[in-house]
Amino acid sequence: MPKVNFGGQSYDCKDKSVLDCLTAQGVAIPSSCHSGICQTCMLRAVGGNVPPKAQEGLKPTLIDQNYFLACSCYPEEDIEVVLPNDALTRVRATVSSIELLAGDIIGIKIQPSQTFDYRAGQFINFYKDETTSRSYSLASVPALNEDIFLHVRKVPDGLVSNWIFNNLQVNDIVSISMAVGNCFYVPGKPEQDILLIGTGSGLAPLYGIARDALYNKHKGKIRLYHGAYNTAGLYLAEELRKLEEANSNFSYIPCISEGPAVNGFAKGMVLDVALADNPDLAGWRVFLCGNPAMVTSAKTQTFLAGAATRDIFADPF
Amino acid sequence: MSLYEEIGGEPAVNAAVDIFYRKVLKDDRIKRFFDGVDMDRQAAKQKAFLTMAFGGPHNYTGEDMRRGHAHLVAQGLNDSHFDAVMEHIGATLTELNVPGNLIAQAAAIAESTRNDVLGR
Ligand SMILES: Cc1cc2nc3c(=O)[nH]c(=O)nc-3n(C[C@H](O)[C@H](O)[C@H](O)COP(=O)(O)OP(=O)(O)OC[C@H]3O[C@@H](n4cnc5c(N)ncnc54)[C@H](O)[C@@H]3O)c2cc1C
Ligand code: HEM
Numbered sequence: 001m002p003k004v005n006f007g008g009q010s011y012d013c014k015d016k017s018v019l020d021c022l023t024a025q026g027v028a029i030p031s032s033c034h035s036g037i038c039q040t041c042m043l044r045a046v047g048g049n050v051p052p053k054a055q056e057g058l059k060p061t062l063i064d065q066n067y068f069l070a071c072s073c074y075p076e077e078d079i080e081v082v083l084p085n086d087a088l089t090r091v092r093a094t095v096s097s098i099e100l101l102a103g104d105i106i107g108i109k110i111q112p113s114q115t116f117d118y119r120a121g122q123f124i125n126f127y128k129d130e131t132t133s134r135s136y137s138l139a140s141v142p143a144l145n146e147d148i149f150l151h152v153r154k155v156p157d158g159l160v161s162n163w164i165f166n167n168l169q170v171n172d173i174v175s176i177s178m179a180v181g182n183c184f185y186v187p188g189k190p191e192q193d194i195l196l197i198g199t200g201s202g203l204a205p206l207y208g209i210a211r212d213a214l215y216n217k218h219k220g221k222i223r224l225y226h227g228a229y230n231t232a233g234l235y236l237a238e239e240l241r242k243l244e245e246a247n248s249n250f251s252y253i254p255c256i257s258e259g260p261a262v263n264g265f266a267k268g269m270v271l272d273v274a275l276a277d278n279p280d281l282a283g284w285r286v287f288l289c290g291n292p293a294m295v296t297s298a299k300t301q302t303f304l305a306g307a308a309t310r311d312i313f314a315d316p317f
Numbered sequence: 318m319s320l321y322e323e324i325g326g327e328p329a330v331n332a333a334v335d336i337f338y339r340k341v342l343k344d345d346r347i348k349r350f351f352d353g354v355d356m357d358r359q360a361a362k363q364k365a366f367l368t369m370a371f372g373g374p375h376n377y378t379g380e381d382m383r384r385g386h387a388h389l390v391a392q393g394l395n396d397s398h399f400d401a402v403m404e405h406i407g408a409t410l411t412e413l414n415v416p417g418n419l420i421a422q423a424a425a426i427a428e429s430t431r432n433d434v435l436g437r
Contacts, residue, residue: 299356304342308335309360 005047005080018043018054018081019070029070029083030131036072038135039180040125042089043070047080057182090127091116095172096147101235102228104154105201106165107139109147110174118142118179120208121287123315125177126150126160134160137205137289137315138179141212148176151204151235183287183313185212193220193284195307197274197298199227202290205315207236209287214247222247223278227255227270227294231262253277271298275305282306285313292316320372320422324415330367337409338363346401350389370406370427382433390436399431 004011004018006027013021019041022029031041036056045066054073055063067084093110101107118124120141125133140149155161168174183205185194194213196206203226210224228234231254240252255266255273266273271294278284286307288298295316302312325332338360342348351359369375377385386394406427410420 296355300342303335303356304339309338309356312356 002075003078004075005078006082013075015074017071018073018075018079022070028131030127030133031071032125032133032135034071036069037181038123038125039069040133040135040177041070042067042084043073043081044068044084045079045081048075048077050079051076057180089177090175091178093148093174093176095168095170095174098168098170101151102233105233105235106152106154108150108152108164108168109140110150110176111147112176116148116179118148119184120212121184121205121313122179122181123205124148124150124179126164127175127177128160128163132160133177135317137181137183137201137208137317139204139207141208141215143215144211149204149208151201151207153201181315183209183289183315185209185216185218187216189285190217190219192311194218194222194287195274195278195281195284195302196222196224196287196289197227197270197294198225198288199270199290199294200233202295202315202317203236205289206287207240210250211243214243214250219249222250223253223274224251225253225255225266225270225274227257227273227290229258230256231265234265270294271301275301278305280306285311288312288314288316290317320419320426321368321374324371324410324419324423326373327368329413329415330364330371330373332413333367333371333409334360334363336412337367337405340405340408341402344401344405347398350392350394350398367406369430370423372423372426379430379433382430383436386434387436394435396431396435399435403427 001012001014004013004021006022011021011025019029019031029041032038045068050068050073054068058067091112091114093112095108096111097109099107118138120138123135123137126136127133136150136152138148139151140147152161152164154165196210198206206224210222213222226234234254237254244250244252253266255268255270256262257269261267281302284307286302288295295314299312299314303309342351369377403424407420407424410423
C-alpha cells in the first residue's frame with residue numbers, strides 16, 4: 001500500500017487522495033475546490049513520483065519542480081511531500097477600495113505588494129486565514145488597470161464571502177495566491193467572433209476578458225450577455241454601455257429572467273437569449289462563467305451550436 | 318503502417334472528436350446515455366473511444382469495456398444503440414474524407430467490442 005510521508009510521519013493512503021488522507025488524519029492542508037481546479041492544495045513531492053493526473057493544469061515550471069495537487073493525487077508508490085514555499089505561491093496585497101456594485105455584490109480593488117503576473121479572467125485564491133481560502137476571478141486587465149479588481153457575491157451563510165462583506169476594510173493587508181486558471185483571452189485570431197455569457201458575479205471574468213480582447217484590438221464581434229433576475233442584479237451596466245458606444249464590434253446585452261419586460265433589457269434566461277441571437281457558433285470562441293447549472297448546460301448547447309470544444313472556456317461558480 | 322497511422326494519428330482523432338460527439342449528442346436515439354456528463358470529461362473519453370476504434374494505442378481490455386458500459390446496459394443499452402454509434406463513426410470518417418477501405422477497418426474494430434460493450 002503506498003504511503004505518504006509528511007512532516008516526519010507516515011500515512012496510509014489506500015484509495016484516498018493525498019488531501020483526504022492527510023486531512024482525515026488531522027494534518028491541515030489549505031484546500032478549496034477539491035476538484036483539481038483552484039490549485040490551493042498544491043504540495044511538492046521531494047521523494048517518489050506522483051501520477052501525471054495530479055499535475056494536470058499546473059504551469060510547466062511547477063511541474064518541473066514536482067509540485068502537484070493533493071486533491072487529485074492517488075499515489076501509486078511511496079511519496080514524500082512538503083508544503084509549498086509560501087513565497088512562491090502567496091502574495092501580500094493591500095485593499096485599496098471597496099464599493100457596492102449590486103445588492104449582493106461588492107467590487108474590491110487590491111494592490112499586490114510585488115509584480116503580479118496574470119491574465120484578465122483568471123482567478124486568485126483569497127485567504128481568510130492560513131488554511132481557508134476561496135477563488136475569485138480577475139475583472140481587471142493588467143495593461144489597463146493598476147489594481148486587481150474582484151467582484152464578490154455574498155453567498156447566504158457562505159464563510160469567506162460573508163467575512164469579506166462584513167470585515168474587509170480599505171488598507172487591510174490580505175494574502176492571495178498567484179493567478180491560475182485557463183479562462184482568458186489569448187491574442188491571435190483577431191477576426192474570430194467571441195461570445196461571453198455570465199450570470200451574477202460571473203460577470204467578473206467576462207468583464208476582464210472582453211476589455212482585454214478590445215485592448216488587444218480584437219476585430220471580430222465581441223458579444224457579452226449578462227443575466228440576473230432583475231435589473232438590480234445587472235451591475236457595471238453603465239460602464240458596459242459606454243464600452244459599447246466606444247467600440248463598434250462590442251455589444252452588451254443585459255438579460256432579466258423574472259418580472260415584466262423592461263426597456264433596454266432582453267427578457268429571458270441569459271443562455272436562451274444568447275443562443276437565440278447567435279444560433280450558429282461555428283468558429284466562435286466562447287466564455288461561460290457563473291451559475292454552475294447554466295455553465296454546464298451552456299457548454300453543451302454552444303458546442304451543439306457549432307463551437308469547437310477547444311474554443312469553449314468556462315468557470316462554473 | 319498501422320490503420321491508426323494511415324488515418325492520420327492523433328491529429329485525426331482530434332479532428333474527429335468534435336464531429337463525432339456532436340452527432341452523438343444530437344441523436345435522439347442515444348443522447349440520453351450522455352446526459353449529465355461534463356463536456357470536458359466526456360470529450361476526453363470520446364477521444365479514448367475513437368483512438369481505440371482507429372486502432373490506436375490504448376490499454377482497454379474487454380473487461381474494461383464491460384465495466385465501463387455496465388451502468389448504461391442497466392439503463393437499457395442494446396444493439397440498436399450500438400448500431401447508432403457505428404453509424405456515427407462511419408459518417409464522421411466519411412466527413413473527414415478517410416478512404417472507404419480504412420473506414421471499413423475502423424468499423425470492424427469497433428464492431429469487435431459489441432458483446433463486451435453490451436455486457437454479453
Ligand atoms: C474558478 C472560480 C472562480 C470564482 N470566481 C468568483 C467570483 O469572481 N466572484 C464570486 O463571487 N465568486 C467566485 N467564485 C466562488 C467563490 O470561490 C466561493 O465559492 C464563494 O464566494 C462562496 O464561498 P463562501 O466561503 O462564502 O461559502 P461557503 O462557506 O464555501 O459555502 C458555499 C455554500 O455552501 C453552503 N454550505 C457551506 N457549508 C455547508 C455544509 N456543511 N453543508 C451544506 N451546505 C453548506 C453555504 O450555505 C453556501 O450556500 C469562484 C469559484 C471558482 C471555483
Ligand atoms: C462502438 C463500440 C464502443 C467502444 C469501443 C466504446 C469505448 C468507450 C471508451 C474507451 C470509453 C471510456 C471509458 C473510460 O475511460 O472511462 C467509453 C465510455 C462511454 N461510452 Fe462507450 N464505447 C462503445 C459504444 C458505446 C455505445 C453504443 C454507447 C451508448 C450509446 C456508449 C456510451 C458511452 C458513455 C456514456 C461513456 C461514458 C461513461 C461514463 O463515464 O459515465 N459507448 N466508451
